[in-house]
Amino acid sequence: xxxSILSLEKLRKKAATLLIIIVTISIAATLxxxxxxxxxxxxxxxxxxxxxxxxxIGYLLSVVTGFFHISEEYKARFKATFVEIPLRNTFxxxxxxxxxxxxxxxxxxxxxxxxxxxxxxxxxxxxxxxDVKFERADVxxxxxxxxxxxxxxxxxxxxxxxxxxxNKNFHFDLQIIGxxxxxxxxxxxxxxxxxxxxxxxQLEDIEFHEMFDVLCQNEHEAYYILTPQFxxxxxxxxxxxxxxxxxxxxDNKLHVAIHNEKDSMEPRxxxxxxxxxxxxxxxxxxxxILNIIDGLNLDRDIYENR
Numbered sequence: 307x308x309x310s311i312l313s314l315e316k317l318r319k320k321a322a323t324l325l326i327i328i329v330t331i332s333i334a335a336t337l338x339x340x341x342x343x344x345x346x347x348x349x350x351x352x353x354x355x356x357x358x359x360x361x362x363i364g365y366l367l368s369v370v371t372g373f374f375h376i377s378e379e380y381k382a383r384f385k386a387t388f389v390e391i392p393l394r395n396t397f398x399x400x401x402x403x404x405x406x407x408x409x410x411x412x413x414x415x416x417x418x419x420x421x422x423x424x425x426x427x428x429x430x431x432x433x434x435x436x437d438v439k440f441e442r443a444d445v446x447x448x449x450x451x452x453x454x455x456x457x458x459x460x461x462x463x464x465x466x467x468x469x470x471x472x473n474k475n476f477h478f479d480l481q482i483i484g485x486x487x488x489x490x491x492x493x494x495x496x497x498x499x500x501x502x503x504x505x506x507x508q509l510e511d512i513e514f515h516e517m518f519d520v521l522c523q524n525e526h527e528a529y530y531i532l533t534p535q536f537x538x539x540x541x542x543x544x545x546x547x548x549x550x551x552x553x554x555x556x557d558n559k560l561h562v563a564i565h566n567e568k569d570s571m572e573p574r575x576x577x578x579x580x581x582x583x584x585x586x587x588x589x590x591x592x593x594x595i596l597n598i599i600d601g602l603n604l605d606r607d608i609y610e611n612r
Contacts, residue, residue, distance in 0.1 A: 310387050311579055317380045322575045324373040328364050336360030377575065384573040388584050389429075396592050397433035397440075406430045407443040408467055416561050418481050418554040420462050420489040422449030427467075429571060438604050439471040440595055444569050447489075462489035465549055466570060468562040468595065470604055478555040479504065479523040480531055482540070485516070486550035487565055492521055511537050517544050531555060539601040546597075548590065562598060 336356050343352025368374050385404045394400045407427020413419050430443040447462040481504060483490050494504045504521035507528055514537045522528040544551055549566025570591050573579075598604065 311581065314380065314383055314387070315579055317376065317383070318573070318575060318579070321373065321377045321380050324368075324371050324376065325575060328367045328371065328373060331367060332360045332364035335363045380575070381573055384579075385429075385571065389571050389588055392585075392588050392592060393431060393433065397435050397595075400431065400433040402432075403430045404428060408441065408445060408469070412469075413445070413447075413467060413561075416554055416556050417493055418491055418552065418556070418561065419447070419563060420491045422447055422460070422462050424448040424450055424459070429569075435595060435599050436604075438599050440599070441469040441471075442591075442595065443467055445563075446569075461567070463563060463565050464568065465564045465566045466562075466591075466594070468564070468598070470560040470562070470599065472558050472560075472604065477557055478527050478531065480528050480553075480555040481521045482553040483519045483521070484544060484550045484552060485519065487552045487563070488550070490552055494521055509537070514541060517541060536602060539603075543597055543601055547594075560598075560602075560604065564594070 336359070339356035339359050340352060343349070343356060346352070348355075382404060385402075389404075390400075390402045393402055405428055407430050410421065410425045410427075414421055425445075425447055427443045427445045430441070432439070432441045434440070443466070445467040446464045448459050449462060450459045451457060481490070481492065483492075492504060494506065504523055507520050507522060507525055509515060509520065509532065511534070518540070520528065520532070540553075547564065549564045551565075552563045554561040554563075571588055
């Protein structure tokens with residue numbers, strides 16, 4: 307392990323040094339272009355061209371110096387060492403793809419999440435724990451607006467999406483939304499077809515109501531899942547979760563979205579490898595899966611065809 311860290315550190319420093327050089331040259335080139343265009347009386351158009359040319363030089367240098375290749379190699383080796391191995395030691399039948407994610411259509415078909423016009427996903431993991439099949443990936447969903455004069459981007463979700471699949475077959479449509487979770491799709495308006503429309507339900511647990519908004523198509527199904535024990539555990543998970551949470555029971559799967567405005571398990575080029583910090587971060591990601599399956603008893607016979 308020590309040799310692996312030394313090798314990774316060497317690769318990281320090389321990538322960091324190249325990035326500093328590339329950024330410095332790009333900024334210097336941009337300033338030179340700005341001066342030249344200003345001298346030619348092209349202030350407005352010159353600013354745009356200067357930034358464009360500076361960025362182009364930066365990209366060209368990244369290709370020529372091999373920065374892209376080196377940084378990608380560092381990331382791949384880092385994740386193979388510090389992410390994939392702990393996952394395989396904890397779960398069974400693990401498949402891990404650092405550069406792949408959950409398909410956008412998978413989230414769209416749940417009908418519980420608003421989707422913008424920008425979607426990215428990576429760090430895909432699939433495996434089993436206590437006979438419960440799970441999938442997880444980092445996900446970023448955004449809506450980009452361009453008015454012609456200005457542009458801005460609204461982030462709908464930046465965090466993780468997890469899917470838990472049960473061996474039993476049931477058909478539920480239950481949505482549990484944390485009160486700080488943004489941009490969920492509720493399907494509770496009069497414009498939603500009646501057979502797909504969800505409605506809010508009231509529960510006796512006041513504390514749970516303060517944390518979550520609950521919507522469903524069938525109240526009997528909702529009360530079947532929302533036992534006092536389930537709600538108690540979910541309150542604990544919500545209190546300790548890194549970010550806001552939303553759950554959706556859709557058919558025989560539980561979808562869990564966690565919005566914490568960051569990617570997980572990503573190496574940082576300018577930070578030396580802190581072995582204890584890296585292990586802690588990866589273990590936190592593993593604990594999310596463990597806590598949901600263990601805490602909510604997803605392997606129990608309660609999830610059966612009714």
